[in-house]
Amino acid sequence: MTINPRKRIDELDSLRGIAALVVVLYHYTFRFEEKFGFTQITDHFNLPYGHYGVELFFVISGFVIFMSIEKINNPFKFLYKRFIRLYPTFWIGMIFSYIFITFFGPENLKVTPTEFLINFTMIPSFFNVSSVDGVYWTLKVEMFFYFIIFFDILFSVKKKYQIVGYLYIFLGILSFTLLRPTNYFFYGSLFLIGINFYKIWKDNASIHNHIQILLCLALTLFYSNFEFFYVTLTLLAIFYLLVYNKLFFLKIRPLLFLGNISYSLYLVHQNFGHTIQIELIHAGLENYILLLTIPLILSIIIASMITYFLEKPIISYLNTKHPWRFISIKK
Template structure:
């Protein structure tokens, strides 16, 4: 996966295609919001109206997040160190997660129905981000994906720093990893939701790693055939999701190898930049607002529009007032080399920096 110096610098056109992944992330975030407000929410709270089954497709936004994460994490590991990668991931994931966690817990405790809330103990356990693996309820249902992502980051870092993701070893490593995942899909009972979710979703991250290899010119048959093998593994447990996932992967490769398809437009770049805070904040706070609007007799489409707009505005506020400034400050303090100027954040991206190739890591 490492490149020679001659190949490391991508052309502006290629950089634009990679930057288009941010636009895809923005679409994925809106898709998940739509699924929660139109399908999942009404299923949990009938007063929100009849579930819109067409919104089920919005769940595939999560799969798209996973594919993009596989691509970008594999890219961000290059030139990094174990400590630098770990610190950069902590900076990117945890501060805004803790803010979203506290905000969601308080809003639900003050204004939400009792069935939506969790105990103080459960909320404190959520600080770790691995509460699902401990059998502890999530403060927000959407948080289940964060533990899956975290486990992927750890596994990918171990493989990278252990030398298992070099170009020569990449196919062997990925097929072995996929084989273990296949065994896990078959063996782990579906009742063990978190571990079952890991087994069923890790192939999407692997597909993202392969997307990077193909994007950079790797045309070995073992690499080109891997996405089919990974999607086939998913199909054993989730046939319908595998079909949608195949379409998502094809779209990602179309963008990476051909053209951005309009995904670099300002609205989508904006949504991509705020997608992580939006993901963290939208579900239960949105449900509380939707329930309030419903109790006031507000027309359902208008209630969904108002709630979505409010959550986007809240995510943008959190991004610009808290997330970005805090990350900058922590990077200067924890990642800048001794004697480095405080303006390092505005200079060229350092190895392992989330801004590599124009992509802002959302997760």
């Protein structure tokens, strides 16, 4: 049976939109109170578990990466494609956030000019430097995953992903037995889950894909609480529905739109939105709905402008360049 012959999955874009929205609402409710002490919103509406939208992003990343590298045999082409997808938009969002916070933001959100320059690497924590915006931590996880895929392509083990997957799971069991479990290993298992779901969707799956998905779920039991287990179980349910074409009801324009601007929205929403919220409260606004919707709408406008007027044209232009051609790969 062919599960899904389509080349593009609209429902996946909708899931991106949902993930972005719940992360934004988490930051504008629970995280806002946690960072600044204001309870005007959380007294009425709170989303303390909205940060798990990031975990949904990681599973989606694992899924789409294997979709994108099917016809890529040059690892440097892969790195270039990932570079133009991540860095130009990141730089634009970071510059916007830095300028806005420097002039209008609270002191505890500001960074120095030196820290700002180091942020251009996308991995300021490696240099023990504060991020322009705290949400950038997830990009470090993404980059680490991309480098694993780079070496998979470089050493021609892409087609042996199942072996690599089992090795990762074995190392997880070993490390959890000997060491304290870390969240970063959990994030890696989410990428592996996404890869296996892609193979199921492509209809070239084996029983090993389902086994690895369930083993990744079992790994979460090594943690001190069951939150990761329930989150992963929820993600598995969502993606099993996805690959068997049961999420068609998600193909609605608002979610597809949010999915389209999700990267830019993720990059600019937090510190920008917090600053707007603080200024509105200082101006005497107490309506929690407006304290949520005003920064949300403004963030969506900014993200839309970045996506359609900068991100897409820049990526379209850079896609016409092929610098990897000058790097030969001898096998």
